[in-house]
Amino acid sequence: xxxxxxxxxxxxxxxxxxxxxxxxxxxxxxxxxxxxxxxxxxxxxxxxxxxxxxxxxxxxxxxxxxxxxxxxxxxxxxxxxxxxxxxxxxxxxxxxxxxxxxxxxxxxxxxxxxxxxxxxxxxxxxxxxxxxxxxxxxxxxxxxxxxxxxxxxxxxxxxxxxxxxxxxxxxxxxxxxx
Amino acid sequence: xxxxxxxxxxxxxxxxxxxxxxxxxxxxxxxxxxxxxxxxxxxxxxxxxxxxxxxxxxxxxxxxxxxxxxxxxxxxxxxxxxxxxxxxxxxxxxxxxxxxxxxxxxxxxxxxxxxxxxxxxxxxxxxxxxxxxxxxxxxxxxxxxxxxxxxxxxxxxxxxxxxxxxxxxxxxxxxxxxxxxxxxxxxxxxxxxxxxxxxxxxxxxxxxxxxxxxxxxxxxxxxxxxxxxxxxxxxxxxxxxxxxxxxxxxxxxxxxxxxxxxxxxxxxxxxxxxxxxxxxxxxxxxxxxxxxxxxxxxxxxxxxxxxxxxxxxxxxxxxxxxxxxxxxxxxxxxxxxxxxxxxxxxxxxxxxxxxxxxxxxxxxxxxxxxxxxxxxxxxxxxxxxxxxxxxxxxxxxxxxxxxxxxxxxxxxxxxxxxxxxxxxxxxxxxxxxxxxxxxxxxxxxxxxxxxxx
Numbered sequence: 001x002x003x004x005x006x007x008x009x010x011x012x013x014x015x016x017x018x019x020x021x022x023x024x025x026x027x028x029x030x031x032x033x034x035x036x037x038x039x040x041x042x043x044x045x046x047x048x049x050x051x052x053x054x055x056x057x058x059x060x061x062x063x064x065x066x067x068x069x070x071x072x073x074x075x076x077x078x079x080x081x082x083x084x085x086x087x088x089x090x091x092x093x094x095x096x097x098x099x100x101x102x103x104x105x106x107x108x109x110x111x112x113x114x115x116x117x118x119x120x121x122x123x124x125x126x127x128x129x130x131x132x133x134x135x136x137x138x139x140x141x142x143x144x145x146x147x148x149x150x151x152x153x154x155x156x157x158x159x160x161x162x163x164x165x166x167x168x169x170x171x172x173x174x175x176x177x178x
Numbered sequence: 179x180x181x182x183x184x185x186x187x188x189x190x191x192x193x194x195x196x197x198x199x200x201x202x203x204x205x206x207x208x209x210x211x212x213x214x215x216x217x218x219x220x221x222x223x224x225x226x227x228x229x230x231x232x233x234x235x236x237x238x239x240x241x242x243x244x245x246x247x248x249x250x251x252x253x254x255x256x257x258x259x260x261x262x263x264x265x266x267x268x269x270x271x272x273x274x275x276x277x278x279x280x281x282x283x284x285x286x287x288x289x290x291x292x293x294x295x296x297x298x299x300x301x302x303x304x305x306x307x308x309x310x311x312x313x314x315x316x317x318x319x320x321x322x323x324x325x326x327x328x329x330x331x332x333x334x335x336x337x338x339x340x341x342x343x344x345x346x347x348x349x350x351x352x353x354x355x356x357x358x359x360x361x362x363x364x365x366x367x368x369x370x371x372x373x374x375x376x377x378x379x380x381x382x383x384x385x386x387x388x389x390x391x392x393x394x395x396x397x398x399x400x401x402x403x404x405x406x407x408x409x410x411x412x413x414x415x416x417x418x419x420x421x422x423x424x425x426x427x428x429x430x431x432x433x434x435x436x437x438x439x440x441x442x443x444x445x446x447x448x449x450x451x452x453x454x455x456x457x458x459x460x461x462x463x464x465x466x467x468x469x470x471x472x473x474x475x476x477x478x479x480x481x482x483x484x485x486x487x488x489x490x491x492x493x494x495x496x497x498x499x500x501x502x503x504x505x506x507x508x509x510x511x512x513x514x515x516x517x518x519x520x521x522x523x524x525x526x527x528x529x530x531x532x533x534x535x536x537x538x539x540x541x542x543x544x545x546x547x548x549x550x551x552x553x554x555x556x557x558x559x560x561x562x563x564x565x566x567x568x569x570x571x572x573x574x575x576x577x578x579x580x581x582x583x584x585x586x587x588x589x590x591x592x593x594x595x596x597x598x599x600x601x602x603x604x605x606x607x608x609x610x611x612x613x614x615x616x617x618x619x620x621x622x623x624x625x626x627x628x629x630x631x
Contacts, residue, residue: 006209021198034199039208046212066570103192126190158182161189 009049013042016059023063026123027070029108041065060138063128068118110160111153113143119155125150358629374415374443377458377467382536385470388439389455392448396420399429409450414440437491478535506610507626514565514606514617521577526570529600532623540627543595544612547605551575552590554584568592568603 024041025034039060044065045058052061111119121139124130125146130138380388397405400419411433412419418433419425425433440448445459449469456484458467482493535543551557551564556575566588567574573588597603602616615624 006212010206010209013205013209014202017202018198021200022194025199026193035204038205042205042208043212046209100192103189104196107189107193111488125224127193128195146506154186157186162182167613 005049009046012058016062019130020059020062020066023123023128024066026108026111026127027066029112040069060134063124065139074164094105110157113160114153118149118156120151121146122153137151234349246408289543301603342396374446378439378441380439380457380468384439385455385468386459388457389450391436392450397402406452411437411448413440413442413446413448414444473478506608507613510563510608510611510613511565517565517577521567521574524567524569524574524601526601526603529598529603529616533597533625534612535625537627538610539595540614540625543591543614544607544627544629546594547607548590550587556580563609564605564607566605568597568599568605570599
């Protein structure tokens with residue numbers, strides 16, 4: 001019985017893994033360890049897996065749970081001010097080029113400066129690969145509203161990218177792309 | 179130059195192409211470690227359930243537990259302080275079936291009190307060694323404090339010497355209300371344990387805790403009129419009986435749990451009095467189990483040994499009895515009084531707690547001290563008698579102050595063995611016995627250990 005549940009859960013989860021982890025990485029960036037959030041959400045998902053309604057995709061549940069839990073976990077965890085050496089070391093160990101590391105740092109930092117709804121929609125759309133319709137379901141909104149959020153979010157990001165380097169320096173970043 | 183739009187797309191692409199932080203294999207491992215059934219705690223608890231938090235909780239608890247364990251001897255001493263009247267704390271352990279006992283002993287009124295705190299102490303106190311085998315002579319009864327129904331060890335009920343060659347120790351004449359008898363187990367007799375668990379071998383601490391817990395519960399449940407009453411608890415396995423009374427179902431269940439450590443059996447019982455606790459199998463006058471209690475040391479008439487010798491001669495064995503330790507102890511104390519007669523009064527705190535060491539600790543202490551004393555040329559051989567005064571400022575050897583440069587080694591030994599200084603605190607060693615504790619005029623409180631050959 002239990003093995004069946006574990007197998008069924010993993011089978012359903014496998015396709016969700018990458019978008020879910022990317023989303024978690026983005027929303028907890030600089031605040032806590034991705035692994036903690038992933039583990040916490042997975043625990044909750046596994047527990048409730050039997051009662052998840054068939055019309056609720058597991059990925060939607062995972063994203064919602066991650067978004068809800070990040071706040072409480074963030075309060076409980078020690079606030080991390082910067083993209084830490086640990087984060088960099090993890091990515092380096094996976095042979096990520098240094099310039100990509102900087103890109104990741106930069107993008108996550110900028111997204112966190114966006115209004116929460118915009119940043120969330122942008123993350124789900126651009127990084128996790130959700131469709132507008134799916135994001136609307138997840139955020140309990142309409143497709144049109146999501147489209148607007150994403151559009152406005154992108155616009156704000158572009159503005160931030162166009163701003164002089166001094167601001168980037170002030171936030172502790174130095175990107176050769178700017 | 180790239181447009182902002184292109185830059186943004188490039189950034190998103192970089193992020194999407196970057197390896198993810200948590201690999202799927204990790205998730206698989208995590209999920210496989212989850213409980214099989216859906217019995218996990220509620221969401222609120224889940225929120226904080228991860229290894230970091232578990233370790234944050236469990237590590238401090240572990241550290242506190244370890245610290246507490248290191249403190250436990252002091253705690254035990256403190257908790258049992260009310261029990262530590264001047265008297266002998268006697269451990270009664272398993273009595274071999276071929277136990278020997280003594281008969282017709284005349285015991286003089288108590289002159290010296292001592293506290294035995296180690297299981298092995300009583301083995302030595304009541305041990306007869308025959309052809310290299312050690313047999314325990316140990317039996318406890320409280321003549322005046324046990325009601326007839328509860329008193330299993332009435333002297334009058336102890337039969338005379340058995341024709342099987344056993345020697346009965348009975349008919350004591352003791353000047354106090356507490357007396358000791360020897361429990362006798364007929365040769366070859368097997369206490370019935372077939373219907374229960376083997377007689378428990380409990381530690382000093384376990385028994386003291388059990389005693390305290392039982393008294394507390396019995397009194398609060400109104401089963402005894404006072405927490406100093408004498409209690410006899412039968413544990414046959416089917417029903418707990420307290421002083422001959424059956425308990426109702428609820429209490430019976432509670433007391434069954436409380437006395438789990440004692441096991442159960444046809445003859446299994448716990449005897450409690452303010453002075454002692456005995457846990458084991460009581461078959462008539464015989465006892466097999468564990469006990470701890472406080473008793474005065476009765477100076478033993480030497481005729482005992484004559485009788486013992488005769489009896490053992492009949493058995494055709496080479497004997498060495500250990501009951502003569504009392505004489506050794508008295509002689510040692512006489513020697514101490516002489517050597518300390520002209521010594522200024524020892525300076526130190528009046529200690530509330532006695533020294534409570536077990537057999538191994540006493541052996542270690544003895545060996546360490548002997549080595550140091552020989553090294554310092556304070557004694558010429560291990561048979562020399564030693565009176566070490568453990569004052570707060572100075573340590574004396576046979577009434578003379580040990581040179582300051584040598585005192586550090588003794589302080590170190592004392593610290594290792596967790597012996598503090600005190601106004602009356604001393605270590606007295608003869609060739610046959612070692613005692614550590616507080617030697618007040620006419621009384622001793624501490625631990626005595628009989629030295630083996």
